[in-house]
Amino acid sequence: MTTLTQLPADYIQNPHEVHAWLRAEGPVREVLMPRGLKVWLVTRYEEAKVALTDPGISKNAAEGGHLFDVHSTTGGARREFNQALSVHMLNMDPPGHTRLRKLVNKAFTARRIELMRPRVNEIAAELIAKLNDGDEVDLLEAFAFPLPITVICELLGIPIDNRDEFREWSNTLLSFGSNEDIVRASGAMAQFLVGHVEKVAAQEPDDTFFSALVHADDSGDRLNTQELVSMAFLLLVAGHETTVNLIGNAVLALLRNPDQLQILKDRPELIPASAEEFLRAEGPVNLATFRYTKEPVEIGGVTIPANEIVLVSLVAANRDPEKYENADQLDVTRSAQGHVAFGHGIHYCLGAPLARLEFDVALTQLLARFPNLTSAAEPETLEWRDSTLIRGLHTLPVRLA
Template sequence: MTSPTLFTQEFWNDPHPVYAALRQEAPVRAVTLPNGMEVWLVTRYSDCKTALADPRLSKRLGVGDNSRALAAPVRSPLTHHLLANDPPDHTRLRRLVAKVFTARRVEDLRPRIGELSAALIEPLRDKDGVDLVEEYAVHLPIQVICELLGVPIEDQADFRRWTAVMVSASAGGAGVPEAAAAFVGYLRGLIERKRAAPADDLLSALVATRDEDDRLSEDELTSMAFLLLFAGHETTVNLIGNGMYTLLTLPDAHRRLREDPSLIPAAIEEFLRLESPVETATSRTATEAVTYGGVTIPAGAMVAISLLSADRDPDRFPAPDEFDLGRPDNQHLAFGYGIHYCLGAPLARLEAQIAFTDLLTAFPDMRLAVPPSEVTWRPGTLIRGTVALPVLL
């Protein structure tokens, strides 16, 4: 095929035509990421779903080149979490935190999340226009995950900065080792404070927990705190931002949701499918040769699975580029699939339901302050989200 232009700002702003071409002509192909890493990119839904659950693809960081961006002193403290392990370690680690994210436990958080959302919306009522990402979408998930973990909210500026740098690594951004080292140092200090003065929060529980008399190692504890803090806010920020961007470009859908809020859960699933907050799943390493779509990926190669592309595959979703509130069987891959399916999916859905309900109620006439073509999207192959979302309230 004629090689499409990947990983430019033009691509980040609208990757869907490129992914459509790849699905049609080269659904499994070798590419070079902006950070110089060579990976095999998988783009069709059926292949992506198979790869996500394939035990021959290892998630363990340190296998292949998975962790080469991290300096040795911080590699271990950040590479012993759920997304960086295979069974049996993955099974043990997931079991330790899964009970916190059950549908029932998450639903118990609804009143508090509603309070946080209302408090964020109140000062916006006096404004004509805002950056909805910076003024609302960023803060709701951060406040929720900070309360859940027991992280001081006043520290959010620091870990937001560190996570932004680490996300930029997939686009060739600089400063990753320094940001990772700072994050590790912060988490180590926070864990020591929880150990000295436990509180009623998840991080204190993880510090004290035992699993069949096997306490979490210090690196596992630091890694899990990192993952929960990072994934607990970064993806939901972009679910809210991407969803509002999508909605504000679709007047009919916007009107229907205002008139019938019961449609909001179905709308969220379409937001997730159309503009997934996770563009590409965290990388895997082939432990042996694997074949998808008739293409064999050699042992030792890195594999990148495009969730964003898979969820617009016309072989799986009729009229995949259309927003359809009545779409049947919307089994998108935005939260992954298999044993690494997102543990926080119920929490993300609940936060999004509250956010869209509150925003549509408070600001029924909200609209974009700029043409859609002027909204810039963040560079990077991991997280998909807008740099800013200027709106008129």
Template sequence: MTTVERTEPIELDDAFFENPDGLYRELRVDRPAVRATGPNGLGFWMITRYADARAALNDPRLLKDSRRIPPILERHRASGTERAFTDALVGHMLNADPPDHTRLRKLVSRAFTMRAIARLRPRIEEIATELADAMAAAGPDVDLLDEFAFPLPMAVICEILGVPQDRRDDFRHWSSTLLSHAPDDERAAAAAAMSRFLTDLVADKAANPGEDMLSVIVRASEDGDSLTHGETTAMAFLLLVAGHETTVNLIGNGMAALLRDPAQRAVLAEDPDKIPHAVEEFLRYDGPVDLATFRFTDEPVEIDGITIPADELVLVSLLGANRDPERYAEPERLDVERDASGHLAFGYGIHHCLGAPLARLEADIAFRTLLSRFPDMTLRGEPGPHRISTLINGLTSLPVRLTVG
């Protein structure tokens, strides 16, 4: 396990990614604000306590402006590493502060109303049923990530954004590469390819609008204001990546937890109407995001008596916060009937995930489908290993054996 040294930055190594909770338990007690180094050599400050994390996620002194962060990233980057993301992919609302963030979110939010999301339920149920049918035909041994957890949210987000069927495998490759710690040249190539694809897609939606969500976003306007072509391209990138990566790992991590805990699984099998409540516990217990996206200090910020200087990178540990015993009793125990409200899996404050209702809907349908169709599903070997990513908390495989119900 990664150990805590009192003076040197903590190195987040392979052992950390397999068991981040082991380090977070230690840090919450002794070093709740600590310098760390990621696997790509980037240095940053890491926040692990729930109260500190919640405050940091909504602290106006911790900024996200994509125009100001490049020189800060360069200063804290290890020698020889390069910035992978192209400018065309970073100018979205997750990398903006008010008033820019307010403007961008207002223009996009009309596509994500509760009513618009609820209308998607029949189609998501249809996709989930089709995938379950295909799993049953391919079984009894399958990888649940490859056969269900990935293709469900990918199909959903691509359909509602109007991404052609024949480009979805390309998108999966680009997304996985960008969110990994692959060599810089591979990540840069994936970013460039995705940028070209999305630029062309947005141009097509502008010229040939349809009923899909991306067409709605392209047409969005408010008080004479509208998104530029570049802003729409960056927003499409955010929605496509965030719209499937988080849900893939919400389903994968949640099913892995249930397969390891038959008693908790039995609770949901007996009463499937408890599944929406259980989804909140899956999000708290082993959520799809580990360290939230980059913030930087606009001025010195004090956390638990530790002063983080200005122009420092700060990453908030959502996993660490969600297992803080000061917030949740017995946090390392899965309890699908627990009151998990207040968890930070979707962030907090102005950057709270806009797509959270869609992720919750997909997860509800996914768990209902899997538990009803495959009531005797079992693990076939050990899941994993975990993805090497400070952002994404998820498995690389989830081998299972099916018994069709």
């Protein structure tokens, strides 16, 4: 019989301290989330990798979604996404997942991503050209958000004029909004994407990414309209949210660790590889997306019964001192390979190469132009977004120099 642990109300603002004592207690613990959902939380590295790949743990949201109602202790209504946005790979097990991943891989190739580097450089340079020495700006608003949203909108062939709407919809869907807000935002997103998919499908195929995705064919098998809408939603949200917060969290970490900032200023050739350390130390995703046990599953000597929600803290696993020495310290010269910031196994993030490319370009250009940037906010005024999925700040005020 396990003891149910209540996570503190400020868990989202201070997860590392909570994760440290949870790891010390054991690899897996039954916890009550701040808003009253009972889950099994995995916080150690080796057990996280097991939980992310165990065939007894499912991601089939269509079959397991009712467990949110079963394990809610508050009796609140489940947050309902528009169904048109839900038929994507993150909500599926094989063979459905295998089929979708194979079709998307035909369009989302490493070569296609690397060919985007000149354009990503161009977008970053345009954004930095608008900034001046002495300016005080919110770095997220001025740089970390517009860079990846511009890239992903161009990738999907979506007019950049819509980017502020996407940001509002995305923030609503990934935070603890009301059910009414979720229905409104997901409905608006779905309506827009249905129209966009139909427009691209009616055109002749060209060499753009989304056209390649719409017309991707595997022995006569193609993505249908609903699958394309869900895939566009997944790419749009995951494609900018993770990178916004990878950039923002990295700059915050450097401002808090000036010795590490100096290393990257002195040796900018380390920036591409340093992405792995920033992903490890303060990755953009805290709790990986929904999973549940189809049968009793043993992880790290703990048996999780069937029909239980399992959440894996990627942030906690990446700070496991059994895996990384001095795990709570940022070390941009560390080899942080093996981290699970992008997940592990068949659901490993499809967009990881794009996020790494954008991080490399963003940090290289930012530090080259403003090597002496400093924080323009007192540390205690910085707030993390109200989300257990996304690990990112509301704002990051900096002074450019």
